[in-house]
Amino acid sequence: MPWPGLARRFPVLGYRDFRLLLADRMLAPAAFAFSMVGVSFAVLDATGSTADLSYVLAAQILPALVFALAGGVFADRFAPQRVIVAANLMIAAGEGGFGLLVLAGQPQLWQMIALETLTGAGMAVFYPASQALLPRLVPDRLLQEASAMSRLAMNAAQMAGAAIAGLFVAVTGPGWALTVCGIGMLGTVPLLLPSGRPALSGRSGPMCSATCATGGRRSPPAAGCGPPRSSTASCSPPGTARSTCWAPWSRGSTWVVLRPGA
Numbered sequence: 001m002p003w004p005g006l007a008r009r010f011p012v013l014g015y016r017d018f019r020l021l022l023a024d025r026m027l028a029p030a031a032f033a034f035s036m037v038g039v040s041f042a043v044l045d046a047t048g049s050t051a052d053l054s055y056v057l058a059a060q061i062l063p064a065l066v067f068a069l070a071g072g073v074f075a076d077r078f079a080p081q082r083v084i085v086a087a088n089l090m091i092a093a094g095e096g097g098f099g100l101l102v103l104a105g106q107p108q109l110w111q112m113i114a115l116e117t118l119t120g121a122g123m124a125v126f127y128p129a130s131q132a133l134l135p136r137l138v139p140d141r142l143l144q145e146a147s148a149m150s151r152l153a154m155n156a157a158q159m160a161g162a163a164i165a166g167l168f169v170a171v172t173g174p175g176w177a178l179t180v181c182g183i184g185m186l187g188t189v190p191l192l193l194p195s196g197r198p199a200l201s202g203r204s205g206p207m208c209s210a211t212c213a214t215g216g217r218r219s220p221p222a223a224g225c226g227p228p229r230s231s232t233a234s235c236s237p238p239g240t241a242r243s244t245c246w247a248p249w250s251r252g253s254t255w256v257v258l259r260p261g262a
Contacts, residue, residue: 012142012149017194021137024191025150026157028088031184033161035095035119037169038177042102043112045174052109059113063120068128075129080136081192083129088185088192090122096182102175 012018039060043053074083098115101107138146169177 010145010149012138012146015138015142017137018134018146020191020194021133022150022153024084024188025154027184027191028188029154029158030161030164031181031187032091032095033158034165034168034177034181034184035091036162037165038095038174038181039098039116040174041169042098042107042174042178046102046107046112047109052112055109056112056116060116060120060123063117064124064127067121067124071125072128074125075132080129080133084126084133085189085192087122087126087129088188090125091119092182092185094119094122094182095178095185099175099178099180099182102173102178 039056040053043056044050047053071083071087094115094117097118098107098112101111101115134146134150135143165177168180
């Protein structure tokens with residue numbers, strides 16, 4: 001795994017699916033920032049009316065209110081990463097199609113409203129699934145760290161994307177900015193499709209050796225290193241001074257700690 005020192009400092013980076021999700025949460029907000037800047041300039045260039053701009057922006061916001069409950073149902077019934085992929089494809093179609101219309105000629109107001117409605121529906125589906133996916137990728141004990149890193153990546157990417165998008169629109173125009181947004185949202189699909197395998201919350205790390213010496217003494221589980229949900233032994237991450245392995249002592253609820261070399 002690259003950056004072993006960074007992974008030791010932040011254990012959640014040892015999980016491949018989380019790294020893929022983190023890459024998605026940097027790419028998607030950065031790409032969508034091009035839409036945030038490009039839509040306003042595209043509508044004003046096409047119609048010159050601030051009222052028309054308000055209609056287009058309302059078309060993006062209202063579906064988030066209408067389809068919010070439906071997005072939660074989809075996140076419960078289907079794999080969250082698949083729902084996010086579908087949402088990102090809807091946003092890519094809406095913003096990419098808007099950009100192509102701007103590049104092709106004078107877009108009509110109803111066309112812009114329809115495409116932004118599609119984008120808003122994708123956003124409404126995205127958020128519930130996004131919240132449901134993260135706990136499936138990392139153990140419970142790393143969830144706070146994963147959530148903090150994910151939120152930091154999203155905010156930083158959105159701010160950086162907005163700054164770059166402003167310069168991009170000034171140089172190339174809003175049509176190309178919206179097209180870049182669509183391409184960026186399409187780029188998130190390969191990052192999300194391999195992810196979504198549930199993490200074993202009882203393990204202490206992503207690389208755990210289940211080979212432990214026999215013998216040992218009874219002891220309550222150490223903090224952050226409880227027994228796994230299955231009967232397979234679970235070990236502390238490699239590199240610690242003495243690996244600690246948990247294995248069932250009997251069919252009851254008693255567990256023992258097995259220390260290699262003890």
